[in-house]
C-alpha cells in the first residue's frame with residue numbers, strides 16, 4: 246500500500262515488535278491497532294509494533310501478508326473521518342498453522358504485552374466457576390505438550406519460555422466483552438500452569454506471580470464483519486484493493502486498569518482512559534450496550550430484520566430495549582463516577598441506529614450461550630433480588646430461546662449448538678411449554694436458582710408465546726409490536 250503513494254503514518258523501519266495480539270479479527274484492527282498507532286505517533290515511541298496472530302483460520306494473516314501488515318479502517322456514519330491506513334501491525338501470523346512461532350513471539354524479550362480479542366468462547370472457561378475448562382479436549386491436548394492451539398495454551402507456553410530464558414516480565418491484556426476480563430485471564434493462565442506436570446510448573450508458578458500483570462479493560466467500538474460491498478466501497482474511496490479493510494462506527498472507547506508489568510504505550514494520548522474502576526465501566530457496557538445489542542439481535546431475527554439499525558428502527562423494539570435498560574439494568578448496576586446512565590442509554594440507541602454500519606443481527610446474535618448469561622440473566626437476577634419484575638430482560642431471553650429453538654442445529658452459530666439442540670424436544674413439538682423449561686434447564690447458561698424461579702418462567706412463557714404466534718401467523722410485526730407496547 247505504501248508503494249501506491251498512500252500516506253503511512255508511522256516510520257515502519259523503526260517499529261519494534263512490542264505487542265503480540267491474539268485474535269486478529271475485525272475488532273482488533275479497528276480498535277487496538279488504531280489506539281496503538283495513535284499512541285506511538287503521539288509519544289514518538291516506536292517500540293509497540295503489533296505482531297498479530299489469527300486463531301482459527303489463516304485468512305487475515307494471508308490478507309495482510311502481501312500488504313506488509315497495512316490495512317484500512319473506514320468509518321461509517323455521522324462524523325465519520327476519511328478512510329485511514331493503519332500501520333501499527335508489523336507481522337501477521339496464522340496461529341493455526343504456526344503455533345510454535347506464536348509461542349516464540351510471546352517468549353521474545355522485545356514483547357512486553359500480549360493483547361487478546363478471541364471472543365468469549367476462546368477463553369474455554371466454566372462460566373459458573375470462572376476457571377479453565379480442564380475437560381475441554383483442546384486444552385487437554387495443549388497440556389499434553391503439542392504446539393499449543395488454544396489462546397490460554399499459547400500464552401502460558403510463551404510465559405514458560407520467558408521464565409526459562411529470562412526474557413523478563415510481561416502484561417496480558419484481555420479486550421473481550423467479559424466482566425473482570427483481566428482477573429479471569431490471569432486465573433485461566435494459572436489454572437493451565439497448575440495443570441502441567443509438577444516438574445514443569447513449579448518454577449513457572451513462582452515466576453508468574455513475580456513477572457506478570459493482567460489488567461482488566463473495557464473496550465467499545467461497533468465493528469461489523471467486513472462485506473464484499475465494504476471492500477468495494479473502500480477500493481473506490483482509496484483507489485486500491487485492500488482485502489484486510491475493516492469498517493467501524495466513528496465512536497471508540499477504551500478504559501484500562503493501569504497495572505502493567507513492563508511498560509506500555511501511552512494509550513491515553515490516543516484517547517484511552519486509565520481507571521481504577523474498570524469493573525464498573527465493564528458492567529455498564531455489558532448490561533446496557535451489549536445486553537441491548539443482544540436483545541435487538543434476537544427480536545430482529547424473529548422479525549426478519551437483517552441489521553441492528555433495522556431492528557432498533559422498530560418502534561416497539563426500541564421502546565422495549567429502552568425500558569430494559571432504564572427500568573431493569575440501570576437499577577441493578579453501580580455506574581462508574583462521571584457516567585450519566587440516562588445519557589449513556591440514549592447514546593447507545595443513537596449508535597445502534599447508525600444506518601451505514603450494517604451490523605447484522607446474525608453476527609450480534611451469534612454465540613448466545615456465551616453472552617446471554619453475562620448480559621441479560623445478570624439483570625434478571627438483580628431485578629428479582631430487588632423484588633421487581635424483570636419483564637423486559639425476560640423478553641430478550643425468550644427471544645434468544647426462540648432463536649435457538651427455531652434455528653436448525655447446523656445453522657445455529659454457537660459453540661454449544663449441539664448441546665443446546667440435544668436439550669430441546671423434537672422440532673415438531675417445540676412450543677413455549679416445551680422449549681422454555683428445556684432451555685431453563687440448560688446448566689451452562691442458566692443457574693438452578695434462576696431456572697426454578699416461577700415468576701421468571703412465567704414471563705418467559707408469556708413472551709415466547711407472543712413471539713412464536715407472531716412468527717407462525719406471519720403477520721409481520723403487528724401483534725408483537727402491539728403486545729410489547731401494551732405489555
Ligand SMILES: NC(=O)c1ccc[n+]([C@@H]2O[C@H](COP(=O)([O-])OP(=O)(O)OC[C@H]3O[C@@H](n4cnc5c(N)ncnc54)[C@H](O)[C@@H]3O)[C@@H](O)[C@H]2O)c1
Nearest residue numbers: 268269270271272300301362363364367421422466467468
Ligand atoms: N466487533 C465488535 O464490535 C467488538 C466490540 C467490542 C469488543 N469486541 C470483542 O472482540 C471479539 C472479537 O470480535 P471481532 O469483531 O474481531 O470478531 P471476528 O469474528 O472478526 O474475529 C474473532 C477473532 O477471534 C478468534 N476466535 C474465534 N473463536 C476462537 C476460539 N474458539 N479460540 C480462539 N480464538 C478464537 C478468531 O480467530 C478471530 O481472530 C468479540 O467477541 C468481543 O469480545 C468486539
Ligand SMILES: O=P(O)(O)OC[C@@H](O)[C@@H](O)[C@H](O)[C@H](O)CO
Nearest residue numbers: 422464465466467468535538609
Ligand atoms: O463482539 P461480541 O460477539 O462479544 O458481541 C457482539 C456485539 O454486541 C459487540 O461486538 C458490540 O458491537 C461491541 O461490544 C461494541 O463495543
